[in-house]
Amino acid sequence: xxxxxxxxxxxxxxxxxxxxxxxxxxxxxxxxxxxxxxxxxxxxxxxxxxxxxxxxxxxxxxxxxxxxxxxxxxxxxxxxxxxxxxxxxxxxxxxxxxxxxxxxxxxxxxxxxxxxxxxxxxxxxxxxxxxxxxxxxxxxxxxxxxxxxxxxxxxxxxxxxxxx
Amino acid sequence: xxxxxxxxxxxxxxxxxxxxxxxxxxxxxxxxxxxxxxxxxxxxxxxxxxxxxxxxxxxxxxxxxxxxxxxxxxxxxxxxxxxxxxxxxxxxxxxxxxxxxxxxxxxxxxxxxxxxxxxxxxxxxxxxxxxxxxxxxxxxxxxxxxxxxxxxxxxxxxxxxxxxxxxxxxxxxxxxxxxxxxxxxxxxxxxxxxxxxxxxxxxxxxxxxxxxxxxxxxxxxxxxxxxxxxxxxxxxxxxxxxxxxxxxxxxxxxxxxxxxxxxxxxxxxxxxxxxxxxxxxx
Ligand SMILES: Cc1cc2nc3c(=O)[nH]c(=O)nc-3n(C[C@H](O)[C@H](O)[C@H](O)COP(=O)(O)OP(=O)(O)OC[C@H]3O[C@@H](n4cnc5c(N)ncnc54)[C@H](O)[C@@H]3O)c2cc1C
Ligand code: FES
Ligand code: FES
Numbered sequence: 001x002x003x004x005x006x007x008x009x010x011x012x013x014x015x016x017x018x019x020x021x022x023x024x025x026x027x028x029x030x031x032x033x034x035x036x037x038x039x040x041x042x043x044x045x046x047x048x049x050x051x052x053x054x055x056x057x058x059x060x061x062x063x064x065x066x067x068x069x070x071x072x073x074x075x076x077x078x079x080x081x082x083x084x085x086x087x088x089x090x091x092x093x094x095x096x097x098x099x100x101x102x103x104x105x106x107x108x109x110x111x112x113x114x115x116x117x118x119x120x121x122x123x124x125x126x127x128x129x130x131x132x133x134x135x136x137x138x139x140x141x142x143x144x145x146x147x148x149x150x151x152x153x154x155x156x157x158x159x160x161x162x163x164x
Numbered sequence: 165x166x167x168x169x170x171x172x173x174x175x176x177x178x179x180x181x182x183x184x185x186x187x188x189x190x191x192x193x194x195x196x197x198x199x200x201x202x203x204x205x206x207x208x209x210x211x212x213x214x215x216x217x218x219x220x221x222x223x224x225x226x227x228x229x230x231x232x233x234x235x236x237x238x239x240x241x242x243x244x245x246x247x248x249x250x251x252x253x254x255x256x257x258x259x260x261x262x263x264x265x266x267x268x269x270x271x272x273x274x275x276x277x278x279x280x281x282x283x284x285x286x287x288x289x290x291x292x293x294x295x296x297x298x299x300x301x302x303x304x305x306x307x308x309x310x311x312x313x314x315x316x317x318x319x320x321x322x323x324x325x326x327x328x329x330x331x332x333x334x335x336x337x338x339x340x341x342x343x344x345x346x347x348x349x350x351x352x353x354x355x356x357x358x359x360x361x362x363x364x365x366x367x368x369x370x371x372x373x374x375x376x377x378x379x380x381x382x383x384x385x386x387x388x389x390x391x392x393x394x395x396x397x398x399x400x401x402x403x404x405x406x407x408x409x410x411x412x413x414x415x416x417x418x419x420x421x422x423x424x425x426x427x428x429x430x431x432x433x434x435x436x437x438x439x440x441x442x443x444x445x446x
Contacts, residue, residue, distance in 0.1 A: 004169045024172035024214070025204075046165065047202035048269055060242070060271045066201040067272065070172050071194070071216055115268065136353050137266030 010073045013038065014082030024070050029053045031069035032079060040080035040110050044139075051138030054111040055079050061118045080110040083117065092158040093117050093151075101143070102151030108140040116152045124159045126152070167204035173215045178222055178302050178331065181215050186304040186327040188213045193329050196240060198265070198273035199281045218274070223331065228253050234334045237277075241270035254337050256295070256344040260287040260362065263346065266354040276330045279315065282322040285356040285382040287346070288333075289316060293387040294344075294362050294379035297335040303328040316386035341374075342366040345444035347437045348381065351424065357382050358424055359434040365401070365445040372398055378441065383419035383434045390416050392442070401446045406439055413438040 009020045013036060020026075020035040027046075032038045032055070044050035046065045053065040056078040083091035093116045096102065103109045112135060119126055119134040126134070131152045140148060175181040185191055191213035194200060203209040217223060223238040228249040235244065244250055244261050251258045264270055264278070264287050278288040279299060291297075292312040299315060301307050301324065310323060317323050324330065338344060348360025359382050366375040376392040395412055396404055413435040421427035 005171060007172065023169060025167040025169055027166070027201075027205075030166070046205045048198060048265075051268065054268055057271075061268045062272050063198075063268060065205070066197055066269075068172070068194075068197070068201070068214075071174075071197070071218065134267065137268045 007070050009070050011036070011069060011077060012074060013077045014079060020069065022069060024068060026069045027065055028055070028067040028069045028072060028077075029064035032064060032077075035069075038079050038081050042107055042110055044107070049139070050108070050111075051115065052108045052111040054114045054138065056114055056118055059118065059121065061115050078114070078117075080113055083113060091117065092162065093120065093155040096155035096158055097148075097151045100147050100151035100154050102148045104142040108138060108143075111138050112140070112148060116155055119152065120156050120159050124156050124163070126156055128153075165205055165207060167201070168207060168210040170211055171213045173213065174219065175215060175217070176220075178217075178220060178329075181217055181220070182302050182304050182327070182329060184213070184215050185329060188215075191215055191326075193217055193280070195237060195277035195280075196273035198269050199277065199283070217329065218272075225332075226250065230337065232334050232336050233257065234332050235275050236332045237274060237330050239275055241265075241273050241275060241278075242267065244275055245270070254335060256291060256338070256346065256362070256364075257335060259344075259346045260291045263287050263348055263350075263357070263360075269354075276333050279333055280322055280324060280330050282316050282318075282320055282386070283356075284316070284319055284384060284386050287348075287357070287360070287362075287381065289387045290360065290362045290379040290381040291346075292333065292335065293389050294364050294377050295335050295338075297333060299333045300331045301328045302331045307331065313389070318385045338364065339366065341368070343445040345441040347441040347444065349433050349437060359383055359419070359430050359437055361434060361437040361441045363438070363441040363445050365396075365442065372400060374398075376401075376442065376445075378413075378438050380417065380434050380438065383417055383430060388417065390438075401442050406443075409442060410435050410439050 004023045029043050032041045042052040044052045048063045048066045054061050055064045057075050093113050192211040194214040194216045223236040225236045227234040233254050278286045298311050344364045346362040348357035350357045361380050363378040368374045373396040376396040380388040417431050419430040
């Protein structure tokens with residue numbers, strides 16, 4: 001192959017449209033971290049197994065390591081940086097993970113937060129089974145899953161009480 | 165690791181997509197990318213050109229008729245699970261889709277991509293086989309229908325030509341006297357199955373079996389279809405019983421061993437799953 005072609009890629013991340021010049025092979029995870037400096041999205045395995053790169057695309061959680069940036073132009077992308085409000089007030093999932101000790105080293109946390117955020121936006125009163133099912137695709141190597149489940153449960157609770 | 169360089173195309177129609185497929189040397193279809201991108205990240209695949217069909221509206225249809233369910237090539241696993249109509253007309257497809265990876269993968273991965281990928285560990289390949297479904301294709305020289313039994317040629321090898329894409333997959337629905345069930349064992353929920361079986365049993369008016377088929381996943385280079393007609397027709401599954409069915413299935417299965425498990429244990433698991441799925445059809 002000759003010199004690698006560059007693409008002008010429009011990415012709408014956390015409500016802001018930005019332009020990135022990158023080859024087609026640029027993974028969304030790398031475009032977020034490298035080109036846009038949004039290093040909150042972590043990269044572990046790059047084959048879809050660990051879940052720490054999970055971001056929301058049009059509201060649905062997807063693996064940013066298994067998505068080419070060029071293929072999600074103009075879609076609504078949300079990353080962990082977009083969770084807290086402009087004034088720094090934490091999102092209910094962040095608040096709950098803090099409160100319930102849902103993290104230790106924090107490597108897996110962005111993926112869990114985005115996955116939990118999508119779950120709670122669809123259903124703010126999930127059953128234990130639904131919580132377990134939702135986070136089953138995310139791996140955590142140090143906290144253990146009990147606190148993480150408790151945090152998701154608590155995040156739903158905070159969301160419900162905010163609504164009232 | 166990172167993928168090697170490629171050119172990206174986002175055609176506006178199927179016609180344009182098949183033209184690109186035919187014109188470009190070493191081009192591949194990109195659907196959800198949930199199988200292809202891991203392979204590219206590990207440089208096990210390095211196509212020069214990718215043709216993205218995930219946004220094609222003409223491939224996004226789900227058609228549910230009383231006799232069959234047809235699913236377009238850009239329909240994701242999650243969209244199949246969101247179709248209440250599929251849930252009521254072909255619950256087997258829902259049961260199987262829930263076993264495909266995790267929701268996050270299902271949000272981008274497509275059902276037709278699973279079939280084109282031809283992974284013998286894929287739930288969709290087994291369901292298409294046991295229901296004797298088919299896929300419709302398109303190419304510059306015209307489309308064709310490929311029956312399930314002709315689609316899968318080897319591990320990750322389908323009978324699609326390089327210039328051909330799957331437009332849709334069609335699954336026949338089950339008659340009122342047919343029952344189906346899917347059972348598998350995976351190391352963790354959402355992982356590829358170590359072994360699994362999907363059975364479809366039809367009954368006559370006296371509640372005796374008149375047809376019994378089982379398709380097995382992860383036990384060979386392609387989904388393995390086994391007919392239990394000789395053993396079960398004219399009988400009740402529970403009367404023939406576990407031992408006879410287990411022994412019959414074990415004698416028919418010839419799986420491989422790998423890092424996960426030995427060939428013998430996989431044969432045992434597959435025969436157990438075969439029995440469990442048949443028992444669930446009683
Ligand atoms: C962590 C993880 C776990 C998984 N677990 C499972 C599991 O348990 N069971 C399971 O079945 N799958 C599993 N998968 C795979 C998943 O189901 C994929 O979605 C699916 O196999 C491929 O669909 P896709 O749309 O992503 O295809 P892609 O990755 O885009 O494409 C796969 C292949 O098919 C070709 N292709 C795709 N669409 C077409 C078409 N319309 N016409 C011609 N060729 C086409 C591509 O060129 C490529 O060669 C898993 C994936 C991951 C990452
Ligand atoms: S880095 Fe994407 S799933 Fe592990
Ligand atoms: S908090 Fe360390 S991996 Fe989950």
